[in-house]
Amino acid sequence: MEDKYTNRLIVFVDILGFSNMVKASKSSPEDSETILKALMRIHAIKENNYSPTFMNMQDYGFEVITFSDSAVISCPAENDNLFFLILELIHLQIDLVPLGILLRGAITIGDLHHKRDIVFGPAMNEAYYLESKVAIYPRIILTESAIDQFYKFASTDEEIKQEFDSLILKDKDGYYFIDILRQDQEIDGPDMYLEWLSIFREIIINGLKYDDPAVRMKYQWLYSYFNDVIAEDPFALIPQSEITKEMIEYKNMKSKMIIEDN
Numbered sequence: 111m112e113d114k115y116t117n118r119l120i121v122f123v124d125i126l127g128f129s130n131m132v133k134a135s136k137s138s139p140e141d142s143e144t145i146l147k148a149l150m151r152i153h154a155i156k157e158n159n160y161s162p163t164f165m166n167m168q169d170y171g172f173e174v175i176t177f178s179d180s181a182v183i184s185c186p187a188e189n190d191n192l193f194f195l196i197l198e199l200i201h202l203q204i205d206l207v208p209l210g211i212l213l214r215g216a217i218t219i220g221d222l223h224h225k226r227d228i229v230f231g232p233a234m235n236e237a238y239y240l241e242s243k244v245a246i247y248p249r250i251i252l253t254e255s256a257i258d259q260f261y262k263f264a265s266t267d268e269e270i271k272q273e274f275d276s277l278i279l280k281d282k283d284g285y286y287f288i289d290i291l292r293q294d295q296e297i298d299g300p301d302m303y304l305e306w307l308s309i310f311r312e313i314i315i316n317g318l319k320y321d322d323p324a325v326r327m328k329y330q331w332l333y334s335y336f337n338d339v340i341a342e343d344p345f346a347l348i349p350q351s352e353i354t355k356e357m358i359e360y361k362n363m364k365s366k367m368i369i370e371d372n
Contacts, residue, residue: 114223115221115223117186117187117219117220118185118186118187118219118220118221118222118224119186119187119191119192119195119217119218119259120182120184120217120219120222120229121182121184121195121199121237122181122182122216122234122237122238123180123199123214123215124178124180124181124214124215125152125179125180125206125211126211126212126214126248127325128179132145144210144211147209148179148209148211149179151206152179152202155174155176155183156174156181159173160174160226167194171186171191172184172191173225175224182224182237183198184222184224184229184233187219187256187259188263190260190270192260192274193270193277195217196217196288199213199288200277200288200290200296201296203288204290204293204296204297207306207309207310208306208309210309210316212248212332213248214245214246214248214250215245215250215251216237216238216240216241216250216251216252217251218236218240218252218253218255218256219259220236220255221233236253244285245287246327246328247327247328247331248331249287249288249331250287250288251281251285252285252286252287252288254286257286276292277293291307291310291336292339304364304367307367308367311336314329314333314369315369317329318333337369340367340368341365343361344357344360344361345361
């Protein structure tokens with residue numbers, strides 16, 4: 111069976127709290143519509159990957175399987191593939207936030223067989239374990255082995271490496287995760303970014319109202335992460351003489367999004 115495996119990057123990702131959403135949807139057509147829109151966006155990853163369009167990543171060895179609220183995406187552990195895999199996940203989460211949907215997942219590297227709807231191997235087992243038992247919060251974590259692969263074998267382009275570093279953040283528990291809240295460059299302009307952050311803020315505030323301690327813990331983590339991002343000065347590295355009125359207004363609007371002590 112060993113000859114069936116190749117060294118691949120793999121992510122297992124799904125919707126946080128999906129089973130509770132489904133239960134609530136029984137009495138709410140609006141919730142049912144939200145679930146449908148979210149699942150259509152997730153399943154579009156697979157459709158795009160195998161469609162004969164410019165979005166087709168199959169030519170680069172990307173494989174995708176989707177089921178229910180979950181997606182498994184894998185690709186050869188080579189070149190800049192981890193960078194592009196992370197960008198795919200960033201855009202997925204950005205698109206799902208307006209629906210009130212958060213993702214949890216894990217990226218790792220290892221022996222894997224993945225061809226269309228057939229996927230198995232030690233790397234799949236590890237990705238599933240990390241998503242279900244380690245990620246815990248609404249975050250997509252990465253193993254250090256996956257990150258090491260990027261630095262050792264990826265493009266020698268320093269600009270890409272700097273961009274890659276801006277996509278991930280090390281958490282207090284030692285795991286790196288995709289730094290979704292700081293990806294303003296992937297959203298259409300500062301006004302849209304602030305609007306997106308405002309929606310994210312409401313998701314957190316509503317999540318902190320849950321009575322279940324296990325659920326509240328997830329939103330407590332998100333609360334701390336969100337406030338850290340909001341408290342940052344977006345123009346700290348720009349000389350004071352170059353700060354414009356519009357930049358000051360943007361900074362003030364962003365700072366007002368701080369979530370008060372819950």
